Amino acid sequence: MRTQAAVSHGPDSGFTIEDVEISDPRPDEILVRLTATGVCHTDLATKAVLPAGIPAVFGHEGAGVVEATGAEVTGVQPGDRVVLSYRSCGICAQCAGGHRSYCERFEALNASGRRPDGSAILTGQGGDAWSSFFGQSSFARHAIAVRENVVVVPEGTDLVTAAPMGCGFQTGAGSVVNVLCPDPDSSLVVFGTGGVGMAAIMAGAALGVGTIIAVDLAKQRLDLAAQVGATHTLDGAAEDIVGQIKDLTSGGATHAFDTTGVPAVVRNAALALGTRGSLALVALGAGDVGFDVRDLIGFGKTVRGVIEGDANPHELIPLLLDWHAQGRFPADRIITAFPFEEIGQAVAAMKGDVVKPVLTF
Known part of the structure; x- marks a missing residue:
């Protein structure tokens, strides 16, 4: 399937909007059409250390609507509104003990640039792209995630406000x-x-x-x-x-x-x-x-x-959304929205008065 992504080609390059091929979801995967995604300093810090010449797609504060699910996925269905967060294995000692952000496979699942089996999710003009960032790479119109890092949110949730709840x-x-x-x-x-x-x-x-x-x-x-x-x-x-x-x-x-x-x-x-x-x-x-x-x-x-706040996203994100609905967590007050195509302006604005830029699709 074809989609668009904001691609980085090195530490000193900007982001360019390019057509890419995204793989079909596997039995344990979920295809999400992005509505919004936050821009985080972690995106920029990681971009700064990847070698030049490697096409890479960052983004790890995605929110959107489920378009398709693999046959093994439970608790999520097409049409669900979701917030994406970091990925964890769910079965190691840290995950089992309630501390998913210290998952023993955290780096492999969130920062290897590929699926755990080494396959690429995104393919660009120059071949396989470094992707699967935090199990999503949401600087794109579509993302592949898994059940562990997909949090289903209520139908009326403002996804622009909810997106940064996945990380920042x-x-x-x-x-x-x-x-x-x-x-x-x-x-x-x-x-x-x-x-x-x-x-x-x-x-x-x-x-x-x-x-x-x-x-x-x-x-x-x-x-x-x-x-x-x-x-x-x-x-x-x-x-x-x-x-x-x-x-x-x-x-x-x-x-x-x-x-x-x-x-x-x-x-x-x-x-x-x-x-x-x-x-x-x-x-x-x-x-x-x-x-x-x-x-x-x-x-x-x-x-x-x-x-990650020592947080289980499936517990904390609903709490933050409840607080926001009650007026106790006014996250919308610190967010500035930018069209996806203006990712360069959003990044530049982080050095000025903008506290939390969120890209919208």
Whole structure:
């Protein structure tokens, strides 16, 4: 079957809209016609490391309508509205223990560029395309997925708003809901107010956290953070940022969340914690941040890395949709829609005022 995809041909190239051949769904696969797909920094970071000359199709926050299912697929049928998320095997020790984002086959299922058996799902002008990204490659009008990463959503769901719940919003909100677990008496500091950080702020507000502090360099984003749940906003460039946070939290935050991966910011996030405070990290940018171990041990602090919000998409995405319907997770406030053909403009806009671009078909 022919479809169109936004193809990357190397780290320094843009995206070009090209005709490609997508394989028919196998017995365990699902063919989805995309309605919307979010653009995530992970798409761009992966694009930046693939060698030039390899045609690649990214995209991992897809949402759309099921067009066909294989004979072995249950619980999904043509016509269903769905959100696509990361893929997991469902049977390894981590999956069986409820931690699908740490699946023992995560890399093979989400970042190998092919099906697990090595076959390609997309074929372009230059031959097989690197695809199956997060089990979907949704920078295309159609995607092949499997039951594990397809979440059926209600008929009336706004798929433009729902699409980023497959990764970015899931990562931010899940890190708060599943890992940090603050209560109304807690204080939560979020460093970086992109899509992931905003989702963490909205989740904190939905849980009724009393003090939610947003830290960023961009005033416009801080203003938006205040509109979606932050009780305080701070300029991340301030020299006394740790002191300001401690003043607002009676000596130190109970919880902190970093989305930047910047070593100095991560260190400040740890220093801003109070006794027995917890910090969750989701950005891969920093390899060595130089924590003060005496500070961590002396005050019983916890630092924890998180993938995909430690979330089972089949549980968290329905929760976020329920919160959105109740007005408690105003995700639409941080989304800017772009036609699929304007993917280049969407990517450029991420460096400016656009918090979360979503491509629409």
